[in-house]
Amino acid sequence: MRKSGFWRRAAAGTVVLALAGAAVLAGLAASLPDTLYTDGALHELTVASMPYLSAKSRQGQLPADSAVPDKSGNVTLALFGVVPVKTVRVVCTERRTVRVCGTPFGVKLFSDGALVVAFSDRYTALGSENPGKAAGLRLGDLIISAGGRAVRSNDDLTEAIRAAGGAPLTVVYRRGGTQHTAQLTPVQDENGEYKAGVWVRDSGAGIGTMSFVDTLHGTFAGLGHSISDSDTGADLTLLSGEIVPVTITGCIRGAAGSPGELRGEFSASAVGRVLANDTAGVYGSYSGPAIGQELPVANLQEVKVGDAELWATVQGGSAKPYKVKIEQVNMTGADKNRNLLIKATDESLLEITGGIVQGMSGSPIVQNGRLAAVLTHVLVNDPTEGYAIFAATMLEKADAVAK
Numbered sequence: 574m575r576k577s578g579f580w581r582r583a584a585a586g587t588v589v590l591a592l593a594g595a596a597v598l599a600g601l602a603a604s605l606p607d608t609l610y611t612d613g614a615l616h617e618l619t620v621a622s623m624p625y626l627s628a629k630s631r632q633g634q635l636p637a638d639s640a641v642p643d644k645s646g647n648v649t650l651a652l653f654g655v656v657p658v659k660t661v662r663v664v665c666t667e668r669r670t671v672r673v674c675g676t677p678f679g680v681k682l683f684s685d686g687a688l689v690v691a692f693s694d695r696y697t698a699l700g701s702e703n704p705g706k707a708a709g710l711r712l713g714d715l716i717i718s719a720g721g722r723a724v725r726s727n728d729d730l731t732e733a734i735r736a737a738g739g740a741p742l743t744v745v746y747r748r749g750g751t752q753h754t755a756q757l758t759p760v761q762d763e764n765g766e767y768k769a770g771v772w773v774r775d776s777g778a779g780i781g782t783m784s785f786v787d788t789l790h791g792t793f794a795g796l797g798h799s800i801s802d803s804d805t806g807a808d809l810t811l812l813s814g815e816i817v818p819v820t821i822t823g824c825i826r827g828a829a830g831s832p833g834e835l836r837g838e839f840s841a842s843a844v845g846r847v848l849a850n851d852t853a854g855v856y857g858s859y860s861g862p863a864i865g866q867e868l869p870v871a872n873l874q875e876v877k878v879g880d881a882e883l884w885a886t887v888q889g890g891s892a893k894p895y896k897v898k899i900e901q902v903n904m905t906g907a908d909k910n911r912n913l914l915i916k917a918t919d920e921s922l923l924e925i926t927g928g929i930v931q932g933m934s935g936s937p938i939v940q941n942g943r944l945a946a947v948l949t950h951v952l953v954n955d956p957t958e959g960y961a962i963f964a965a966t967m968l969e970k971a972d973a974v975a976k
Contacts (some may be wrong), residue, residue, distance in 0.1 A: 621877035641861030672865035675884030675892030782935030827956030928956035930951030
């Protein structure tokens with residue numbers, strides 16, 4: 574009986590260990606993307622953030638000739654080169670280089686419509702009314718036409734309401750990427766003018782950091798996130814835009830619960846056109862002077878936890894490298910703006926800014942001589958920490974703009 578009990582416990586323990594092992598392997602597999610890029614041989618593929626994984630060879634043998642890189646194909650990554658974890662598609666491609674910047678720039682954007690940013694009730698003989706709310710408009714809606722007239726600015730909307738003369742007008746707007754139609758009936762204010770009861774905005778401007786310039790295509794990339802409206806948080810739908818040089822004039826230091834901010838002066842001369850306001854950054858054509866330093870772009874699997882440099886301009890007019898530590902690397906997260914968790918460790922940077930502040934978004938992160946990532950956000954409760962996006966992701970977006 575005792576032997577029987579022992580074997581039952583041993584069997585149960587074995588099952589628990591097997592389930593735990595399966596869970597670990599499943600977790601590792603979920604952490605790997607389906608496709609990776611390399612400029613080397615397939616059988617030499619490694620993942621820097623997972624040093625315990627390596628390419629598993631067929632029949633336990635690696636190709637003898639590694640002088641010529643293998644062509645694109647499937648590679649099985651295995652735990653310690655033995656236990657299969659996941660088979661990924663590996664694409665062999667030429668290593669790209671860009672001019673890494675870290676210099677501040679000003680962005681001026683004009684929206685493709687009028688963005689609803691606030692409501693204002695109108696007082697009439699019938700009491701308080703709000704035509705915009707009554708029509709179903711919400712904060713963040715982008716009005717693109719009114720009364721059959723295209724709306725490209727605040728003035729366009731004002732003119733359409735005036736021309737309606739109090740009659741109902743059809744308003745076409747976008748919400749969450751979907752187009753909608755509403756009937757809006759303006760009301761007269763105390764001066765006899767017709768109003769819709771909405772405040773709208775057709776442009777935006779701010780300071781950020783240029784991440785890199787791709788001289789091959791004459792394009793730039795910056796910020797690492799989209800430019801959004803300060804009141805509603807809605808991304809500005811781009812009609813046109815430009816970038817201008819900025820001189821940093823001061824800095825409000827960051828503290829827990831209170832993000833800091835870089836202050837600067839815009840130059841009058843544009844050095845580029847904005848062609849895309851994307852969730853992964855701001856992109857466009859670059860026509861300014863040569864800036865930055867030519868560096869290769871790291872592939873996702875080459876970025877690892879450890880020391881790195883943040884190239885940023887927090888004083889004067891040129892970027893300087895500051896010590897940071899990459900604390901986490903996530904290659905498969907749904908939010909591409911938060912692929913990496915970064916901690917500022919450079920004493921001189923902490924003394925000047927308190928850590929990461931607004932305006933530093935777009936600052937490049939260099940590791941092992943390669944452009945690894947780009948800073949995107951600061952943690953409000955800890956200004957020494959922030960998030961970053963893979964530089965390879967931004968280069969892919971920049972290439973799309975160049976086409």
